[in-house]
Amino acid sequence: MLFSSVLVEKNIADEKLVKDILSRLPDSTEKIEIESFEKVFGAVKKPYLQKRENLNLILAHKKGKLVKQAPDAYGLEGSPHYYFVHAYNCIYECEYCYLQGYFNSPDIVIFTNRDEIQNQIIETYNNHKNENEIWFHAGEFSDSLALSHITQECEFYWQVFSKLPKAKLELRTKSANIKALKKLKPQSNVIVSYSLSPEFQLKSYDRKTATYKQRIKCIKELSDLGHPVGLHLDPIIYTPDFKQHYEQLFEDLKVNINLQKLCYISLGVVRFSKDVYAQLEKNYPTSNLHQQNFTTGFDQKKRYSRPLRLWMLNQVKNICLSYDIDPQKVYLCMEE
Amino acid sequence: MKLLSFAHKNEASSFLEAFNYTPLAELKGLFKSHDHFLLITGEGQIPALGQINKALSLLIYKYQIQLTEHINMGICGGLRESIELGKIYRVRSLYAEKSFNHMQFQSYHTNQGDVDLVSSYERVKSDKHKDMLSAFAHLVDREAWSLARASQEFKIDFNCYKMVSDFAGNDTNCFNIQEQAHKFSDKLYDFYKQLEDQNISADTIVKSTESALDFSNFHITASQKNKLDKLLQSACIAFSKTPEWVLAQLPMNEIENLKPAKKRTSALLFELECLLNPVKKNIVQSMNEVIKNTPKNFHVNYDPEFENTEINIKLSLHSEKQKQELANYLKDFPLNKLQSIINGDENAI
Ligand code: SF4
Numbered sequence: 001m002l003f004s005s006v007l008v009e010k011n012i013a014d015e016k017l018v019k020d021i022l023s024r025l026p027d028s029t030e031k032i033e034i035e036s037f038e039k040v041f042g043a044v045k046k047p048y049l050q051k052r053e054n055l056n057l058i059l060a061h062k063k064g065k066l067v068k069q070a071p072d073a074y075g076l077e078g079s080p081h082y083y084f085v086h087a088y089n090c091i092y093e094c095e096y097c098y099l100q101g102y103f104n105s106p107d108i109v110i111f112t113n114r115d116e117i118q119n120q121i122i123e124t125y126n127n128h129k130n131e132n133e134i135w136f137h138a139g140e141f142s143d144s145l146a147l148s149h150i151t152q153e154c155e156f157y158w159q160v161f162s163k164l165p166k167a168k169l170e171l172r173t174k175s176a177n178i179k180a181l182k183k184l185k186p187q188s189n190v191i192v193s194y195s196l197s198p199e200f201q202l203k204s205y206d207r208k209t210a211t212y213k214q215r216i217k218c219i220k221e222l223s224d225l226g227h228p229v230g231l232h233l234d235p236i237i238y239t240p241d242f243k244q245h246y247e248q249l250f251e252d253l254k255v256n257i258n259l260q261k262l263c264y265i266s267l268g269v270v271r272f273s274k275d276v277y278a279q280l281e282k283n284y285p286t287s288n289l290h291q292q293n294f295t296t297g298f299d300q301k302k303r304y305s306r307p308l309r310l311w312m313l314n315q316v317k318n319i320c321l322s323y324d325i326d327p328q329k330v331y332l333c334m335e336e
Numbered sequence: 337m338k339l340l341s342f343a344h345k346n347e348a349s350s351f352l353e354a355f356n357y358t359p360l361a362e363l364k365g366l367f368k369s370h371d372h373f374l375l376i377t378g379e380g381q382i383p384a385l386g387q388i389n390k391a392l393s394l395l396i397y398k399y400q401i402q403l404t405e406h407i408n409m410g411i412c413g414g415l416r417e418s419i420e421l422g423k424i425y426r427v428r429s430l431y432a433e434k435s436f437n438h439m440q441f442q443s444y445h446t447n448q449g450d451v452d453l454v455s456s457y458e459r460v461k462s463d464k465h466k467d468m469l470s471a472f473a474h475l476v477d478r479e480a481w482s483l484a485r486a487s488q489e490f491k492i493d494f495n496c497y498k499m500v501s502d503f504a505g506n507d508t509n510c511f512n513i514q515e516q517a518h519k520f521s522d523k524l525y526d527f528y529k530q531l532e533d534q535n536i537s538a539d540t541i542v543k544s545t546e547s548a549l550d551f552s553n554f555h556i557t558a559s560q561k562n563k564l565d566k567l568l569q570s571a572c573i574a575f576s577k578t579p580e581w582v583l584a585q586l587p588m589n590e591i592e593n594l595k596p597a598k599k600r601t602s603a604l605l606f607e608l609e610c611l612l613n614p615v616k617k618n619i620v621q622s623m624n625e626v627i628k629n630t631p632k633n634f635h636v637n638y639d640p641e642f643e644n645t646e647i648n649i650k651l652s653l654h655s656e657k658q659k660q661e662l663a664n665y666l667k668d669f670p671l672n673k674l675q676s677i678i679n680g681d682e683n684a685i
Contacts, residue, residue: 005416007471030416030417030418032416032467032470032471033467034467034468034471035437035468039437039468039471040471040472043439043441043472044431044439044440044441044442044443044472045441045442045443046429046443047429047443047445050428050429054428054452104441238615281573285573286576290570290573290574291574291575293612293613293614293615293616294612294613295609295613295616295641295642297641297643298641298643304615305613305615305616305619305641305642305643306641306642306643306678306679306680307615307619307642307677307678307679307680307681307684307685308615308619308680308685309680310679310680311680311681311682311685312680313680314680314682
């Protein structure tokens with residue numbers, strides 16, 4: 001069973017969306033009413049790895065800002081980037097995931113006040129009337145598609161963005177859960193972006209996510225259906241032969257899709273904040289990530305030293321260019 | 337030796353009958369048998385914390401007993417419908433309520449377990465209170481969190497097994513076990529015997545924190561010692577080896593022959609860093625290669641972490657001749673080359 005129990009805020013228990021979500025969960029999922037999610041989520045320290053055997057789903061309303069400015073270098077340069085908060089946490093378990101040091105609980109929270117999220121998206125859109133395009137990202141704190149069969153979010157945001165022609169929506173994912181997307185008419189301003197790594201790396205670090213082959217299959221299916229697709233080659237992890245692995249990745253993509261049709265490719269090397277690295281050591285003490293050439297910066301971040309990370313980014317960028325990908329479409333994520 | 341703890345004497349009655357205990361005069365409620373101790377903690381977070389702290393201090397500091405495991409047993413209330421009355425559960429995570437609707441952030445965790453437990457600040461006699469706590473745990477008692485906390489502070493493995501006597505809330509019997517005390521205690525005793533038979537006891541994790549290196553030959557400041565310990569620990573994790581193995585990978589003979597002692601320390605730290613980060617060594621070597629012809633009285637410095645592309649040149653001028661030397665040196669100074677290494681020059685990696 002995916003969730004041991006579902007916790008629902010009392011005052012939203014009668015909402016249609018809440019009832020719909022509950023109806024898609026197995027009957028055996030224990031339902032508990034709570035006053036407010038803030039009183040429960042993160043009120044106690046719940047170990048991250050309890051997501052393996054004791055994962056709760058919380059249905060709640062989020063107050064305050066639901067659309068936030070994205071950090072620098074979040075997407076293609078030159079346009080404003082925002083992310084909207086529709087969920088917290090993820091059912092998958094990637095060893096490098098920054099969420100393991102972010103919240104004090106691995107429980108999944110889904111915010112059902114979608115109309116308010118929609119209103120804030122529209123408000124933000126209207127504040128940028130003079131821009132040629134404005135980006136909205138889902139999946140800053142969760143995987144955008146992993147639970148879409150339960151939340152039916154895709155359908156909702158599809159309709160929202162159909163009315164905002166200058167806006168772009170990015171759905172970031174490592175999931176093969178594309179059933180809903182396949183039924184939707186492709187929209188030029190809704191981009192599904194897959195995070196992808198070489199196969200051996202994905203096997204070692206990405207647990208429970210779609211496999212390498214499944215992700216490439218999804219990219220192909222969506223691409224064939226006419227959905228715009230982007231790629232995140234992030235995190236790039238150093239091994240002496242990492243270049244060959246990325247060349248192989250492009251070969252595998254090339255036989256499945258027209259690479260020139262990709263909307264963008266973002267590149268980022270693995271990096272950790274102090275807290276996330278502490279969690280990595282605790283949660284995955286035998287992870288190969290501990291054997292990386294990391295340095296600890298003045299800000300206590302663990303990352304490759306500047307020469308190594310810039311070199312790695314350039315190597316992968318050169319591979320992209322060697323496959324005739326427009327240099328304008330390749331951007332460096334979270335890097336100077 | 338193990339320590340068993342119960343909130344009330346009634347819950348422990350079958351144990352008190354079955355084992356040949358002697359009370360310890362120093363602490364009321366603490367008993368000794370041939371292979372374990374038994375403690376009656378009293379009810380509630382604060383009384384239990386006081387009692388367990390006294391007991392652990394007495395056993396560990398006065399009697400020098402090596403306690404291997406603390407097992408808390410007893411009865412508790414159910415908070416969720418999925419909980420079965422009369423069943424004994426292994427507790428996984430322990431939470432605590434500070435006051436109504438306010439939780440203690442800190443939680444404790446056992447090595448095994450299937451359900452979570454919250455220690456309430458008062459008996460849970462209303463459904464409102466029960467509903468609030470049920471968001472955090474399946475079971476409720478009054479003291480286990482305090483016992484787990486003390487055990488962690490004394491570095492003793494903690495496990496917790498609770499039998500559900502009734503459901504908390506409006507219909508609770510206030511966990512009144514008087515009438516059924518013997519029945520409950522018998523069940524707990526049988527369960528404990530099973531545990532003993534299966535010999536379920538978590539291994540004591542002995543962590544080696546001290547390295548095998550004799551540092552007397554090195555001049556190490558407190559912050560360097562801190563760095564050394566961290567690097568050594570990271571290397572142990574990275575290679576899944578002991579500190580001895582890690583140190584054996586370093587050119588210790590060369591390092592130990594360096595003079596003065598300060599240099600030995602810097603070299604030791606550098607080599608340890610390079611062991612964890614071999615690329616760094618290449619970069620340093622490439623940088624040094626570029627500046628190897630620097631005149632003696634000029635010092636070229638760069639950010640040792642390579643985050644900054646700024647290069648510093650330090651010198652003291654004593655003569656016009658030196659000024660000329662500096663001008664010549666700066667004219668051909670390989671700034672571009674150094675900065676391109678810092679920016680990821682292929683040949684340096
Ligand atoms: S899919 Fe993304 S959010 Fe989910 S665990 Fe992996 S890195 Fe974290």
